[in-house]
Amino acid sequence: MSEQPAIVPVPERQxxxxxxxxxxxxxxxxxRAxxxxxxxxxxxxxxxxYPAPETGVLWETARDAHLARLADEQPPCRLTLLGAARALSWSSRLSPSSPN
Structure with a gap:
């Protein structure tokens, strides 16, 4: 005779x-698509x-094409004056003797 699992109450959903x-x-x-x-x-x-290997695309070629598509979609990163000041401020806090 099999035992039925205990019914666990489901918490209320938001x-x-x-x-x-x-x-x-x-x-x-x-x-799903x-x-x-x-x-x-x-x-x-x-x-x-399996498809014949000569009909396929090398993974390196597929990767490079995908990375190029992603680069085209991204707006160029621009360093603002405030961002540059923060970067300089952060780098000045790091001492050369600190471990990386």
Missing amino acids: PLDEHAAASVLAYAAEQ KVDILASVLEDIAANG
Whole structure:
């Protein structure tokens, strides 16, 4: 005879506002789309076998292309006068004898 696990009371949940709920749903949809793509690739491999190595892309090439896309999306980092002053102030606190 199997024992039923004890029912653990679920703590009361904190409701999300409308914007937060929409953001969570959008994130869930993005993740589901990624998983669907992965599942379709795995199904293709199961049905047809591994693709030929010469038809693939080297991981280094894929990585470099992805990093280039990310660099294009990011606005250039500009050091403001205040940021420069903070950096100089911080660096002046570090003594050459302190361990890194």
